[in-house]
Amino acid sequence: MSLDHPQELLKPVSLRFVWLTLAIALLLELVPLPVGRARFMPDFVGLLVLYWAINQPRLVGVGTAFTAGLIADIATAGLFGQHALAYSATCYLAQYRQRQLVMLGLGQQSLVVLGLMLCNQAIMVLARMATGAAFVGFAYFLPPIIGALLWPLLTKLMLLPYRRG
Amino acid sequence: MEFANTPSFFRHGPSPAARLTVCVLLSLSLLVADSRFGLMERAREAMSVVLYPLQRAANLPVSAVRHLSDFFVAQATLKEENDALKNHALAQKAEIDRLRAAQADLAELRKTHALSASLGGGGQIAEVLYTGRDPFSHKIIVDKGEDAGLSRGQPVTDDGGLVGQVTRVQPLSAEVTLVTDKHQMVPVMLERTGVRAILYGYGGGVELRYLPMGADIRPGDRLLTSGIDGVYPSGLPVARVERVDRTSSNAFVRAITRPLGGLDHGRFVLVLPVRSVPPPPPPAVPAPQTKAGK
Numbered sequence: 001m002s003l004d005h006p007q008e009l010l011k012p013v014s015l016r017f018v019w020l021t022l023a024i025a026l027l028l029e030l031v032p033l034p035v036g037r038a039r040f041m042p043d044f045v046g047l048l049v050l051y052w053a054i055n056q057p058r059l060v061g062v063g064t065a066f067t068a069g070l071i072a073d074i075a076t077a078g079l080f081g082q083h084a085l086a087y088s089a090t091c092y093l094a095q096y097r098q099r100q101l102v103m104l105g106l107g108q109q110s111l112v113v114l115g116l117m118l119c120n121q122a123i124m125v126l127a128r129m130a131t132g133a134a135f136v137g138f139a140y141f142l143p144p145i146i147g148a149l150l151w152p153l154l155t156k157l158m159l160l161p162y163r164r165g
Numbered sequence: 166m167e168f169a170n171t172p173s174f175f176r177h178g179p180s181p182a183a184r185l186t187v188c189v190l191l192s193l194s195l196l197v198a199d200s201r202f203g204l205m206e207r208a209r210e211a212m213s214v215v216l217y218p219l220q221r222a223a224n225l226p227v228s229a230v231r232h233l234s235d236f237f238v239a240q241a242t243l244k245e246e247n248d249a250l251k252n253h254a255l256a257q258k259a260e261i262d263r264l265r266a267a268q269a270d271l272a273e274l275r276k277t278h279a280l281s282a283s284l285g286g287g288g289q290i291a292e293v294l295y296t297g298r299d300p301f302s303h304k305i306i307v308d309k310g311e312d313a314g315l316s317r318g319q320p321v322t323d324d325g326g327l328v329g330q331v332t333r334v335q336p337l338s339a340e341v342t343l344v345t346d347k348h349q350m351v352p353v354m355l356e357r358t359g360v361r362a363i364l365y366g367y368g369g370g371v372e373l374r375y376l377p378m379g380a381d382i383r384p385g386d387r388l389l390t391s392g393i394d395g396v397y398p399s400g401l402p403v404a405r406v407e408r409v410d411r412t413s414s415n416a417f418v419r420a421i422t423r424p425l426g427g428l429d430h431g432r433f434v435l436v437l438p439v440r441s442v443p444p445p446p447p448p449a450v451p452a453p454q455t456k457a458g459k
Binding site: 023026027028030031032061062063065066069070073074075077079080081082084085088089092095096127130131132 | 181182184185188189191192193194195196198199200204205208209212216219220222223224226227
């Protein structure tokens with residue numbers, strides 16, 4: 001439904017596909033990486049939740065974001081509820097202005113996504129610090145930038161299976 | 166919070182704001198529950214079973230790449246590694262040899278020390294420095310001399326048996342004449358029968374001479390010091406009978422024996438104190454007589 005190709009009609013997206021992409025994103029986060037490099041990995045699950053929240057608001061809402069966040073919590077062995085809290089909050093923020101966001105070009109969308117992802121990280125940092133963890137440093141806010149840079153690529157990739165041949 | 170231009174005839178369920186409130190409350194309670202009661206531990210235990218295949222799947226490409234890169238190791242790298250490993254092995258071999266030698270030394274020292282204790286603790290442990298250069302004289306040089314209080318005549322033994330006798334004492338070293346030396350004689354007795362005899366060195370070994378034809382001696386008999394000379398303590402093993410010649414052309418039995426002490430091997434020997442002072446001189450009775458005579 002991206003307005004990148006306004007005249008293009010896409011196949012309907014099934015909920016099953018949404019969850020499949022989320023599972024793949026989770027898989028990507030589980031890939032064992034060298035210790036130093038793992039922290040540059042963008043939060044793929046958060047990115048996808050935002051993508052679906054912006055492009056398929058009928059299918060993906062705050063509830064889905066919350067569930068995806070819970071699964072991410074378990075997979076990354078974080079604090080229970082930190083991803084869930086962050087994802088549901090940013091999902092709500094994205095959907096609050098969803099009609100406007102869909103109208104924006106990919107570059108501008110990337111900027112908005114950067115803000116939302118930074119918001120994600122900020123909520124998680126606050127949640128961790130509220131439960132007594134020390135501040136982990138500003139490198140923690142690097143993945144959102146990479147994630148925002150990947151946003152146009154992600155959008156193109158997600159549209160691929162739904163083009164009508 | 167209602168979205169703009171949402172047709173009102175669709176059923177949407179609770180509004181996004183309400184859902185957000187519920188979700189936020191839920192996750193906040195989860196956060197508190199986790200940080201207070203360790204909820205995550207139990208949840209992970211349960212979920213790890215479900216997540217395990219996912220983790221394995223995520224690991225799969227990484228391990229495949231690792232296998233592949235292992236397979237395509239450059240020849241040069243292999244060669245280099247092989248050389249380094251060989252060098253390492255060589256160095257370690259030398260180290261092990263050194264260790265083994267040290268271990269053997271230690272075992273010998275232990276045995277010598279035990280012998281010293283069993284003989285009343287009177288001996289001194291000495292290390293063999295070198296053997297005499299002259300092949301005709303059977304002597305070894307040990308690293309203790311006058312400085313350690315050694316004196317001529319002290320018997321020298323090791324854990325196998327009698328080695329010889331101290332014959333010359335220098336300030337820092339001493340010369341030990343082995344029992345195989347041509348001028349060395351040891352009073353012995355047969356362990357089995359108690360028959361006394363004298364063991365003669367003849368250069369290359371030791372032999373028993375002047376045993377009567379009828380003497381009861383067999384190969385395998387052990388010869389011990391008899392202790393009647395006042396030099397050697399009694400009961401030290403000296404030699405073992407190897408062969409007994411009873412030829413009618415000889416007047417005596419000839420027994421070839423092999424010394425038991427480590428004459429040509431071993432690094433540590435025990436120098437024993439001379440067992441007793443020489444017998445006291447006869448009483449000086451003639452002295453007053455001479456005086457009277459004058």
